[in-house]
Amino acid sequence: MTVGLAGQSHAYDAEPRKIHVIQGQFHVAEGDDVVLTTILGSCVAACIRDPVTGIGGMNHFLLPGEAGDEGLRYGVQSMELLLNDLLRKGCRRDRLEVKLFGGAHLFDGLSDVGGQNSEFAERFVRDEGLRHVGGSLRGDRARRIQYWPGTGRARQILLAPTEAKVFVAERRQPVAPVQDAGALELF
Numbered sequence: 746m747t748v749g750l751a752g753q754s755h756a757y758d759a760e761p762r763k764i765h766v767i768q769g770q771f772h773v774a775e776g777d778d779v780v781l782t783t784i785l786g787s788c789v790a791a792c793i794r795d796p797v798t799g800i801g802g803m804n805h806f807l808l809p810g811e812a813g814d815e816g817l818r819y820g821v822q823s824m825e826l827l828l829n830d831l832l833r834k835g836c837r838r839d840r841l842e843v844k845l846f847g848g849a850h851l852f853d854g855l856s857d858v859g860g861q862n863s864e865f866a867e868r869f870v871r872d873e874g875l876r877h878v879g880g881s882l883r884g885d886r887a888r889r890i891q892y893w894p895g896t897g898r899a900r901q902i903l904l905a906p907t908e909a910k911v912f913v914a915e916r917r918q919p920v921a922p923v924q925d926a927g928a929l930e931l932f
Contacts, residue, residue, distance in 0.1 A: 766783045769806075771830070772802055788859075789805075791866060792846070792890075792894075795837060795840045798836055799895045802827050824869050828873075842876050845880040846881055846882065849888070851887065863882040886904060
């Protein structure tokens with residue numbers, strides 16, 4: 746942050762606080778100085794915010810549907826826990842805006858998990874009555890996503906096919922433990 750004349754500080758000069766969300770994680774934040782980032786191949790990230798409170802979050806799930814022991818790797822748990830955390834922090838369900846990213850089909854000859862993830866995410870948002878305001882699903886390229894929950898701004902950078910190896914290293918990392926996995930309220 747820079748201090749100007751007469752001691753005024755300018756938040757727009759501050760370097761954003763970057764929080765990287767890996768597979769099996771979600772994160773909720775507020776403030777114009779926070780940017781949530783992730784790298785997606787066939788995985789999907791939902792970026793959800795309440796424009797009145799300026800609170801928003803991002804998840805990153807690996808597979809559609811649900812499966813008990815795998816937790817946040819699956820869409821249902823990941824989406825429900827992200828929504829619950831947003832609501833606990835004061836967001837209102839009727840104001841939530843959703844942007845969906847990812848779901849690429851990267852490798853020929855393999856099942857289209859990215860397409861299944863995309864279909865799941867779109868259906869979940871529709872069935873829950875949430876407002877889908879943008880994003881980018883499917884395609885054949887990995888992507889880097891940056892999301893500013895305070896403003897709702899999102900940036901997508903498509904990775905060249907040769908850069909797809911960037912997210913492969915992330916697959917080798919252990920799945921993050923569930924954040925605040927208390928009671929789960931299903932909608």
